[in-house]
Amino acid sequence: MIAEIILVLVVLVAIGYLIIKKYNPALTLIIGGLVLLLGAWALGHPLYAAGKGTGFGLFDVFMVFKDTILDQLKAAGLVIMVLFGYSAYMNNIGANQVAVNYMVKPLRHIKHKALIVPAVFLLGNVMSLVIPSASSLAIILMSILYPVLVGMGLSSLTAAGVIACTATIMPTPLGADNVIAAKTLKYDLIEYVGNNAKIAIPSLLIMALAHYIWQKWCDRHEEGTGVADPVDHDAKAVRDTTGIPGYYAFLPLLPLILILVIGIAAMFIKGLTMDIVVLTFISFFIAVIIEAVRHCSFKEIQGSVVEMFTGMGRGFSQVVILVCGGSLFTTGVQKLGLIDALTHSVEGSTGAGLTVALIFALATCLFGFLSGGGLAMFYAVIALVPGIAAAAGVDGILIAMPMQLIANLARGISPVAAVIMIVAASIKVEPTKVLKRTSVPSIVGIISVLVLSIFLLPY
Numbered sequence: 100m101i102a103e104i105i106l107v108l109v110v111l112v113a114i115g116y117l118i119i120k121k122y123n124p125a126l127t128l129i130i131g132g133l134v135l136l137l138g139a140w141a142l143g144h145p146l147y148a149a150g151k152g153t154g155f156g157l158f159d160v161f162m163v164f165k166d167t168i169l170d171q172l173k174a175a176g177l178v179i180m181v182l183f184g185y186s187a188y189m190n191n192i193g194a195n196q197v198a199v200n201y202m203v204k205p206l207r208h209i210k211h212k213a214l215i216v217p218a219v220f221l222l223g224n225v226m227s228l229v230i231p232s233a234s235s236l237a238i239i240l241m242s243i244l245y246p247v248l249v250g251m252g253l254s255s256l257t258a259a260g261v262i263a264c265t266a267t268i269m270p271t272p273l274g275a276d277n278v279i280a281a282k283t284l285k286y287d288l289i290e291y292v293g294n295n296a297k298i299a300i301p302s303l304l305i306m307a308l309a310h311y312i313w314q315k316w317c318d319r320h321e322e323g324t325g326v327a328d329p330v331d332h333d334a335k336a337v338r339d340t341t342g343i344p345g346y347y348a349f350l351p352l353l354p355l356i357l358i359l360v361i362g363i364a365a366m367f368i369k370g371l372t373m374d375i376v377v378l379t380f381i382s383f384f385i386a387v388i389i390e391a392v393r394h395c396s397f398k399e400i401q402g403s404v405v406e407m408f409t410g411m412g413r414g415f416s417q418v419v420i421l422v423c424g425g426s427l428f429t430t431g432v433q434k435l436g437l438i439d440a441l442t443h444s445v446e447g448s449t450g451a452g453l454t455v456a457l458i459f460a461l462a463t464c465l466f467g468f469l470s471g472g473g474l475a476m477f478y479a480v481i482a483l484v485p486g487i488a489a490a491a492g493v494d495g496i497l498i499a500m501p502m503q504l505i506a507n508l509a510r511g512i513s514p515v516a517a518v519i520m521i522v523a524a525s526i527k528v529e530p531t532k533v534l535k536r537t538s539v540p541s542i543v544g545i546i547s548v549l550v551l552s553i554f555l556l557p558y
Contacts, residue, residue, distance in 0.1 A: 131424075288375065463476050
């Protein structure tokens with residue numbers, strides 16, 4: 100078992116190093132997984148039971164890769180691809196931008212300057228339901244919202260710091276991480292998101308308060324130094340929404356609306372079930388019909404309709420293949436026998452579940468700090484959670500949920516996070532100045548997630 104442990108540690112360190120150096124996380128995890136599977140075969144660990152594989156161990160390594168992709172597509176992969184496709188279509192027809200414009204308008208009517216910072220933070224997190232990419236949302240808000248905030252009297256760095264934190268831990272059944280976790284832990288998606296909300300919503304409120312206190316403190320201590328003063332910034336290109344009907348703002352939220360409607364109807368109609376893929380496709384075709392009626396031509400809009408399927412491809416290449424890489428790495432560790440050894444070591448130990456949950460959460464936080472986000476690690480180890488949790492005698496959600504939420508919050512404490520660099524470049528300052536504004540609220544959020552998970556999640 101010593102050789103197996105050394106192999107896993109070497110591969111794990113190599114993967115971490117390459118991801119931190121900005122190598123593609125999915126490709127890195129896939130290569131790491133293949134190396135582990137090759138090692139398992141070389142060390143005499145069968146990859147398949149007799150008669151189940153290809154008949155040759157080297158070929159079995161790649162058969163495991165094929166099976167991993169198929170398993171993920173049959174599980175959460177299709178859901179993620181459809182959600183990506185729908186978001187891409189909404190962006191293509193301008194519905195996402197219309198929704199953001201409507202959400203920004205109420206901020207102009209806030210009379211008390213003290214309320215602007217927490218309001219922007221909370222509203223920005225709601226906007227992340229429409230535009231789930233932290234980087235994309237930041238680009239749009241730096242163009243639409245940043246000038247408004249500076250015009251209302253906020254300092255440049257306060258406005259930038261809040262915008263850089265707007266995509267964090269908003270609970271939604273449309274989130275890829277929620278879909279993956281629910282499938283892996285065998286939770287109903289809505290039930291899992293409900294548990295997510297018990298932790299995320301209080302944490303968001305605490306973070307909003309932390310933003311208010313921290314940005315005010317920073318402004319006071321930087322006053323007169325020129326650091327927090329408004330500066331010119333280059334507005335990023337955002338689609339002009341002139342001519343796009345205002346009612347398009349509801350289209351990005353249509354899948355959520357249908358989920359809510361079907362969830363309520365299921366309480367009264369026996370046998371009615373909710374399938375998020377089906378509801379998203381229904382939403383898509385409703386949007387296509389609305390577009391065709393508005394343009395009085397299906398031929399004119401068919402180019403934008405195809406964006407749905409192009410977006411599904413991006414969902415596969417950006418997220419699903421990352422999940423496959425993580426699952427392949429996990430499979431390699433399992434084939435080497437280390438998972439069985441780990442589960443035996445925590446089996447029956449008093450307090451082992453809580454200890455394991457804290458270790459995984461803190462490891463995710465460290466990885467996120469070094470790499471700009473912890474989701475790659477979350478996807479890599481989520482498949483391990485059910486077995487470890489069962490051995491430790493706890494519900495897997497106690498281990499998975501803090502990891503998942505911290506993976507998203509870690510962007511706010513990482514100097515190499517894309518969203519930090521995008522916002523810093525927009526206002527022409529060093530990323531460390533934006534990071535100073537995001538780090539304390541993000542750390543407060545991480546602590547809140549850990550504490551609330553311990554007290555509110557099922558054991």
